[in-house]
Amino acid sequence: MRNFVDLHTHSAASDGTLPPAEVVWLAERKRLAAVALTDHDTADGLAEAARAARPLAVRFIPGIEISAQFTGGALHLVGLGIDPADRGLRAVLGQLMAARRQRNPRMIEKLRRLGVDITMAEVRALAGGAVVGRLHMAQVLCRKGRARTVQEAFGRYLGCGAPAFVDKERLTPRQALEGIHAAGGLGVLAHPPQLNYGNLAQLERIVRSLVRHGLDGLEVYHPDHTPDQTRWYLDLARRLGLLVAGGSDFHGAGKPEVRLGRPKVPLAAVEQLLAKLGL
Ligand SMILES: [Zn+2]
Ligand SMILES: [Zn+2]
Numbered sequence: 001m002r003n004f005v006d007l008h009t010h011s012a013a014s015d016g017t018l019p020p021a022e023v024v025w026l027a028e029r030k031r032l033a034a035v036a037l038t039d040h041d042t043a044d045g046l047a048e049a050a051r052a053a054r055p056l057a058v059r060f061i062p063g064i065e066i067s068a069q070f071t072g073g074a075l076h077l078v079g080l081g082i083d084p085a086d087r088g089l090r091a092v093l094g095q096l097m098a099a100r101r102q103r104n105p106r107m108i109e110k111l112r113r114l115g116v117d118i119t120m121a122e123v124r125a126l127a128g129g130a131v132v133g134r135l136h137m138a139q140v141l142c143r144k145g146r147a148r149t150v151q152e153a154f155g156r157y158l159g160c161g162a163p164a165f166v167d168k169e170r171l172t173p174r175q176a177l178e179g180i181h182a183a184g185g186l187g188v189l190a191h192p193p194q195l196n197y198g199n200l201a202q203l204e205r206i207v208r209s210l211v212r213h214g215l216d217g218l219e220v221y222h223p224d225h226t227p228d229q230t231r232w233y234l235d236l237a238r239r240l241g242l243l244v245a246g247g248s249d250f251h252g253a254g255k256p257e258v259r260l261g262r263p264k265v266p267l268a269a270v271e272q273l274l275a276k277l278g279l
Contacts, residue, residue: 221246
């Protein structure tokens with residue numbers, strides 16, 4: 001009998017380290033009943049993962065995790081049971097990607113205005129074919145003696161709130177939920193503590209407003225949740241009629257303390273959600 005699931009995992013298609021197929025194989029080795037791959041803002045790993053799952057007993061759920069606009073902490077929405085080929089979803093993800101490509105040049109421009117002699121070509125050369133990000137800019141700043149460490153470069157120039165910082169383009173929660181629904185999926189609020197919501201009454205207000213925008217479920221189980229939080233979220237989900245979800249937020253070797261299948265998410269707790277997905 002397989003009694004546990006993991007509905008929140010990442011592969012190398014976003015910021016995890018394992019290829020999508022290996023995430024599925026690992027879930028099979030752990031004898032999970034179901035596993036969802038929910039990479040950040042991309043559906044690129046889903047076809048490979050689905051192929052890998054076909055001959056196995058573990059049920060595969062194609063998913064995604066979208067970072068939405070929110071003042072305060074981080075608002076992440078997990079979409080479960082999406083059709084990766086859906087045109088509407090692909091268009092939305094394509095727009096996000098295009099906006100992100102604009103982010104690096106805009107940050108370089110800000111650095112130059114701050115008097116730093118740095119070019120996009122330099123940063124690209126240092127990245128050596130990897131997706132260019134702030135880490136590479138920080139390394140160039142260190143080489144130029146503008147900072148002693150990567151950490152200092154983030155603090156002085158590149159970090160959130162620093163003078164050369166440009167935020168990532170984000171969808172509104174409503175747009176994200178609409179995209180997930182258009183692709184046939186269910187929208188789940190991931191790891192509520194990352195909202196930095198203050199007290200439980202404030203969390204409830206945030207969740208209720210998301211429900212008005214179409215939220216379907218709440219991630220009750222997550223390695224960052226204390227036992228108290230798990231209980232509160234379960235209670236909140238019941239009171240607001242939300243589906244219960246949960247997973248490990250597995251990222252592979254990048255976050256070695258997070259293990260696939262932990263915390264244990266009982267199949268019984270997510271049965272309603274799986275039923276809605278036709279599983
Ligand atoms: Zn997240
Ligand atoms: Zn995640």
